[in-house]
Amino acid sequence: MDKPLTRNIKPDLAPVTLAEYRRSGGYEGLKKAVTAMAPAEAVATVKEANLRGRGGAGFPTGVKWSLVPQAAGQKYVVVNADEMEPGTFKDRLLMEGDPHQLIEGIAIAAYAIGADTAYIFLRGEYTLAARRLEQALQEARDASLLGRNILGAEFHLDIHLHTSAGRYICGEETALLNSLEGKRANPRTKPPYPQTSGLWGRPTVVNNVETVCNVPHILREGADWYRGLSRSQDAGTKLFGVSGRVKKPGLWELPMGTPIRELIEDCAGGMQEGYTLRGFLPGGASTDFLLPEHLDLAMDFDSLQRAGSRLGTGTMIVLDDATCPVRIVLNLERFFTQESCGWCTPCRDGLPWVVEILEGILAGRGRPEDLDRLEKLAWLMGPGHTFCALAPGAAEPLQSALKYFREDFERYLPVSPALSLRGEEHRVPLLEGERRAAGG
Amino acid sequence: MDDKNNKPIPLTESEAAEIRAAASHYPDPSAASIEALKIVQKHRRWVSDNNLQAVAELLGLSAAELDGIATFYNLIYRKPVGEKVIHYCDSVSCWMLGAERIREHISKRLGIGLGETTADGRFTLLPIVCLGACDRAPAMMIGDELYGDLDEASVDAILTREDRHG
Numbered sequence: 033m034d035k036p037l038t039r040n041i042k043p044d045l046a047p048v049t050l051a052e053y054r055r056s057g058g059y060e061g062l063k064k065a066v067t068a069m070a071p072a073e074a075v076a077t078v079k080e081a082n083l084r085g086r087g088g089a090g091f092p093t094g095v096k097w098s099l100v101p102q103a104a105g106q107k108y109v110v111v112n113a114d115e116m117e118p119g120t121f122k123d124r125l126l127m128e129g130d131p132h133q134l135i136e137g138i139a140i141a142a143y144a145i146g147a148d149t150a151y152i153f154l155r156g157e158y159t160l161a162a163r164r165l166e167q168a169l170q171e172a173r174d175a176s177l178l179g180r181n182i183l184g185a186e187f188h189l190d191i192h193l194h195t196s197a198g199r200y201i202c203g204e205e206t207a208l209l210n211s212l213e214g215k216r217a218n219p220r221t222k223p224p225y226p227q228t229s230g231l232w233g234r235p236t237v238v239n240n241v242e243t244v245c246n247v248p249h250i251l252r253e254g255a256d257w258y259r260g261l262s263r264s265q266d267a268g269t270k271l272f273g274v275s276g277r278v279k280k281p282g283l284w285e286l287p288m289g290t291p292i293r294e295l296i297e298d299c300a301g302g303m304q305e306g307y308t309l310r311g312f313l314p315g316g317a318s319t320d321f322l323l324p325e326h327l328d329l330a331m332d333f334d335s336l337q338r339a340g341s342r343l344g345t346g347t348m349i350v351l352d353d354a355t356c357p358v359r360i361v362l363n364l365e366r367f368f369t370q371e372s373c374g375w376c377t378p379c380r381d382g383l384p385w386v387v388e389i390l391e392g393i394l395a396g397r398g399r400p401e402d403l404d405r406l407e408k409l410a411w412l413m414g415p416g417h418t419f420c421a422l423a424p425g426a427a428e429p430l431q432s433a434l435k436y437f438r439e440d441f442e443r444y445l446p447v448s449p450a451l452s453l454r455g456e457e458h459r460v461p462l463l464e465g466e467r468r469a470a471g472g
Numbered sequence: 473m474d475d476k477n478n479k480p481i482p483l484t485e486s487e488a489a490e491i492r493a494a495a496s497h498y499p500d501p502s503a504a505s506i507e508a509l510k511i512v513q514k515h516r517r518w519v520s521d522n523n524l525q526a527v528a529e530l531l532g533l534s535a536a537e538l539d540g541i542a543t544f545y546n547l548i549y550r551k552p553v554g555e556k557v558i559h560y561c562d563s564v565s566c567w568m569l570g571a572e573r574i575r576e577h578i579s580k581r582l583g584i585g586l587g588e589t590t591a592d593g594r595f596t597l598l599p600i601v602c603l604g605a606c607d608r609a610p611a612m613m614i615g616d617e618l619y620g621d622l623d624e625a626s627v628d629a630i631l632t633r634e635d636r637h638g
Contacts, residue, residue, distance in 0.1 A: 198546025275606035
């Protein structure tokens with residue numbers, strides 16, 4: 033099975049050098065683009081390959097590129113390397129293990145849309161990735177793969193590494209642009225979209241690291257080859273990850289459309305001894321829970337959407353039977369509350385309210401109507417009510433936990449208010465796994 | 473510390489040079505505001521109110537604008553911190569696999585709670601959101617170093633080593 037994204041990555045994770053990268057066919061895709069293709073042909077090839085964004089939203093990359101006006105003028109390519117979605121650790125591997133793959137992809141994207149400047153927006157905590165990218169950028173400059181007249185063509189490009197200083201909201205593409213301009217990372221109103229008015233008001237393409245890393249292979253091997261890698265209608269391979277109480281947490285490159293069961297049971301080795309799978313977040317913290325009955329679904333954008341969730345970042349968080357679903361949701365909602373930028377009301381005010389209600393339920397102060405309130409808040413924070421996708425993302429694990437794990441919320445509710453008035457304590461029935469852990 | 477006499481502190485020459493180099497990557501120097509704050513922090517461990525004026529002037533911002541930026545980002549410290557900052561991950565995968573137990577162990581060993589610094593000024597303990605090391609949960613960073621697959625014994629060994637070096 034061909035694994036283009038990770039085939040150069042070494043077992044000890046030492047970075048692939050420029051010489052090694054070139055020996056494996058590296059920068060051939062860029063060469064083909066700048067010497068044998070018009071920019072519009074490069075865009076058409078990526079479009080034809082049906083590459084969809086790997087940052088979570090799944091927007092077709094070639095279409096995004098084609099929305100950039102063709103007229104000459106300052107344009108930018110920006111790489112979203114702000115990997116902060118809880119449970120997600122895929123872009124780290126690509127940047128630390130094979131930085132030139134990313135650089136080549138950026139150069140092709142810049143050629144395709146007519147940009148002469150690109151920025152990699154990297155989260156501040158990825159210090160090893162920062163060192164390796166700086167080193168690889170310098171190697172590329174020294175070899176004239178960046179700078180003026182790249183590979184003899186009428187194509188010039190500088191790539192700058194911008195390291196950020198925290199805040200999940202920077203992963204939202206318009207908030208990222210504000211942050212890159214040195215401002216607070218509040219999202220912008222859309223439209224206009226970045227393709228027409230992005231960084232400093234200029235046409236800008238913002239792409240996720242993994243998305244860009246696919247591009248050199250598509251240019252080199254062609255759109256048909258790329259589509260043929262997949263097991264479903266979504267093209268290519270993807271990095272899929274598993275964390276939680278599985279035997280071997282990790283990251284694997286698999287064809288799009290691989291069944292979830294293969295990832296969790298074959299790659300990750302199934303659940304740890306003594307634990308049972310209760311559910312999982314298929315694509316990071318901001319996706320809806322799915323259940324063991326969904327294990328045979330294909331991991332692609334449409335299959336998971338039809339099941340009521342999202343492929344997201346493709347990195348799964350596994351819920352076992354000793355972890356309380358209410359507490360895991362509280363952990364997630366605390367994260368979203370802290371990381372809300374505070375710009376719009378449903379997010380700024382809705383999220384702390386959700387956290388307060390969940391804390392109340394866990395403290396034995398819950399009432400049956402609290403569950404309805406949580407449902408209403410999930411709706412209030414949902415699509416169409418907010419500036420960006422942070423609050424709708426926060427609503428996804430909440431609404432699906434209320435749907436699939438309702439009895440877990442209800443077990444904390446006192447049977448009657450009179451009980452607490454009399455000072456009697458409500459005894460919360462234990463989960464199967466909790467009973468085992470307590471030795472009962 | 474710096475804050476006691478409310479006087480703006482000038483930048484050193486090397487700080488100013490590093491900030492100018494970062495600003496050269498952008499058509500507008502104010503885009504380097506976050507990198508500039510990180511440069512000040514690299515040299516002074518944290519960014520006091522008195523550091524803001526000089527940085528703002530260099531970038532063509534007001535001190536108030538720069539303050540708004542400085543307070544937005546998690547990794548810009550606005551209070552004094554120790555020589556090494558321990559960031560333990562409290563996000564979902566680490567939380568499931570015992571992050572809170574690790575946090576309690578660090579607190580007990582160093583005698584500090586969240587946001588506190590050891591009496592010898594060596595370590596400060598802070599939470600951090602997902603470090604992107606979920607396959608090695610629970611994880612933490614000390615300074616620029618990432619540590620995963622933590623348990624009490626490995627935390628002891630790491631803290632001993634970090635205390636001895638640099």
